[in-house]
Amino acid sequence: MDYYVAVLSIMGVHILLGLSVYLVAITGQLSFGQQGFYAIGAYVAGVCTALWGTHLVPALLLGMTAAGLIGFLVGFPTLRVKGLYLGIATFGFGEIVRLAFLNIKYTKMVGGKLVGPNGAEGFRHVSYIYDRGFTQVQYLAVIYAAVIVVAGLVHLLERSKLGAKFRAVEEDEMAAAMAGINVTAVKVMAFTSGGFVAGLGGALFVHYSTYVDHDMVALPLAVASVTYPMLGGLGSFWGPILGAAFLIFLTEGLRFLQEFRLVIYGALIILTMIFRPRGIIDEAVMMRIRSLVRRKGAPSPAA
């Protein structure tokens, strides 16, 4: 069982990453920089429990908030650019964060061990959950509690007026502005909330892995986190969840292929996009699900 719990744990963290890209994407913006917020969340939360000895919950909240605040700040300069331009700009942001952590040293001795972010040598001994006797399943519950709360909030957002505004900005910025929507506020809000969610993901991850370094938040993670919503679909918040589940299970499922694994993985991404260019759960699928639900006359949370 342990193995499946581990896969689900990593999956939960990656669902949060996918949701954070999704939150930004539904305003029509593409971010390749969510791994930067993830890194901030991980380092801040790690410092809280490992160096300052705080409880897990404030650590998660603080990591999340720090990432959200940075998201708020990053939201402004990136307002002027769109599309893949924005993708490149945000990737630049993610890299700057990564390079910053490469240079940050903040260590002290805790219980006879040198703990704390130590530049290129990484940040080890974030062993809160294992020291306190959390079992894997218990921590899995913590991760999925976070996932459910976030997914629930995203779901509420999508059904709210604000969500309609997000989508309106995606459809046509000019028209949205003319209809009286504050486009700036919507975009900055999207970045801020994306930052919060990615930060929470990072904070949860560092406690699971006990270790984080700059190499973990480089290009491959950026590509993975964008792939989740793209592959899963932008029609609903189920898209990034499904995308993350699909790709994580694929990574694990192909493991018996050893070195040939990633070749097949790449090929499957190409094939999926050829057959479903808007992702697996695209708008058309959502429509069908909605009409199906309506016909039965019972509202479903998926609709």
Add this chain to the structure above:
Amino acid sequence: MAETLLDIIQQSINGLMYGAFYALIGIGFTLFFGVMKKFNLAYGPTIMAGIYLGLIPLYRWKAPMWVVFVTCVAGAVVVGFIVELACFRYLRKGHELAPLMTTVGMLILIQETVVIVTHAAPYEYPNIFGDESLEVGPFLIRPDYLAILISGLVFVVLLYLLVQRTAFGRAMRAIAENPAVAQLLGVSVSRMNRLTFALTSALGGATGYLVAMTFGALQPGIASWMTIKGLVVIVIGGLGSIPGAICAGLLLGVVEFQALWFLGVGYRDILAYLLLFAFLVLRPSGLMGRPAT
């Protein structure tokens, strides 16, 4: 003081010569974007695949370097054709993000194929310009870098002639201007797409050969490096603008070299990204691009 000045000049020379690489990679991306209105993130891996295919005649039969060069270019064209086939041809129209994902998939696929074949071990790439630097006054100049700058100029002139003087070039410009109208005028868009792929891949193969030679050793990691640098260059230079890509490439080269010399490697990459950020915020259309629509 005088020494600092000499250092600045030396690093600027190096930066300009090295920037020629960035410019050439950027031109490939920008040509591609001009015609297809899409990004090809698999361009870096295409080039890398070409370079590695060039190793086969070299290591198998100890072939002379011109054979290696031809294999590089031909190999890149073949791989480029595969990328077109797999990532673009069968995609349905009107999905902007889909080619991004298919080329990401291709990036992983090509990179890992090379890893499997070579175990990602470094391979030596012989340098036909030897391992000696030219001494010009107080400055050292790498002959291979000089060769890149010169061949870069030659490539650009050839490209200019191709774009401005040939029927192919006219069709290309027509598509860049307005694909719908070009099609009405009898330009086959799908044929142009394939030709553009062939052209950019050939340019990539030729650039890749020079890159590999100056690197001295090869590793699959250079694929994503080339893609990232190419994207940074076209954003700074302005999408679709060849002169913009050239200027941006040279600028990036000089900035990186000065930063490396005076501030160290830690600041080189940060400064490069800050430069990118500055352009995006202050001049989103890039050095020479049209204003963003």
Add this chain to the structure above:
Amino acid sequence: MKKIVVSSVTLFWLLGLAPGGAGAFQEEGTLRIGGMWALSGPAAYIGSSSKGLSALAVDEINEAGGVMVQGKRVKIVQSVYDDACKAEEGLTVVRRLADSDKVLFSLGPTCSSVAEPVFGILQKRLGDATDTGLQFLFFTDTAIKFGLAKISPWAFRNVGNEPAMFDLAFKLVKEKYPELKTVAVAYESDFAHSVSTWKGATEPAVKKYGYEVLDVVEWRFEDTEFGAQAAKLRKTNADILVMMTHTFTTCGAVKEFKRQRVKAKLMVGITSAASTETLVGCGQAVEGLIIPTNFAAISPKAKALADKAWAKYKADSNLHSVPAYENVHAIRGIVEKVGIKNEPATLLEDRRKVRDALAGLGTFQGVLGPIKMNGDDDPVKPRDVDKAIILVQAKGGQWTVFWQPPELEKK
């Protein structure tokens, strides 16, 4: 077409996620061991050699009849996975080995950055039920960053002791070339192993033997341009160049040194660069490079092993891969001595037994000579080994022995 894709993807999932059939091991007549290495990505050349050498050891044992467990000869079955040198993948792979495949122990990982979190989730307080860390045994062959085995009592390593290796290297250099006084250093500032080796092993040695450090330059693990750093090194005019950089950048950099006429009298390299890949990748430019290592084909036995590994698995025998071979043989010896039950139900007990025996092993036989495993109570490097250090030098496209301990020479 669509259906084919959908069904093949589903098939992959089912195939890949299914646990490796948890029958009774002893009844199957097998003993399960594991291996996780970087088989894809930039470190694949290191991981694939370890995989080859461990497979060779497994073949040897199985061809000789297998391992004696409970009075019965059982065959070794090895589960091997790729972690791509990525921490997150390592974290699932280790659970898969421990839980689904139920292996007795695992070799690997390749990268120190994977070993950090993978050892991090292992149990810290042995036998303490309140510590929920994973109870799983590692006998690592590659991840060399100093002090990794300290993270958990379940982590053992048969890897080079870099502080001792560089201490010896500079001691010998000092003896042989007393006229050399100054050094200049290059390292990869974004690569944990490079940074920790320079700060934790090489710098102390350089200081200890009274060398003057004229300049320290940095570059990145995947850099390809070394003009500026070479120019700085050239200005120092140092006697010795200390290259704490891995194969790829070492190759690019030494070529640039030649171009810029950086004329050092001696070059000392990082342990990981003592492999055939360096010779292939750099060619003539590394001529004269001296590296402390733990393996060189100096004895007939070592030579035969290297040839066989290359012929059978295209695996390079070097200080990172040969321990994989030695570790499999060492564990076989322990298993036969302590008598495990080799049943799924007694797996944790068996692992603990083997762990304790490994901690108390003392000396075991390596390819070149005896290897001493330090016990749990070693204050500096518990569960790490002490073994013979050899200095090799690149000469004429081959690694030649620059120095070897007298006890090895006699053989």
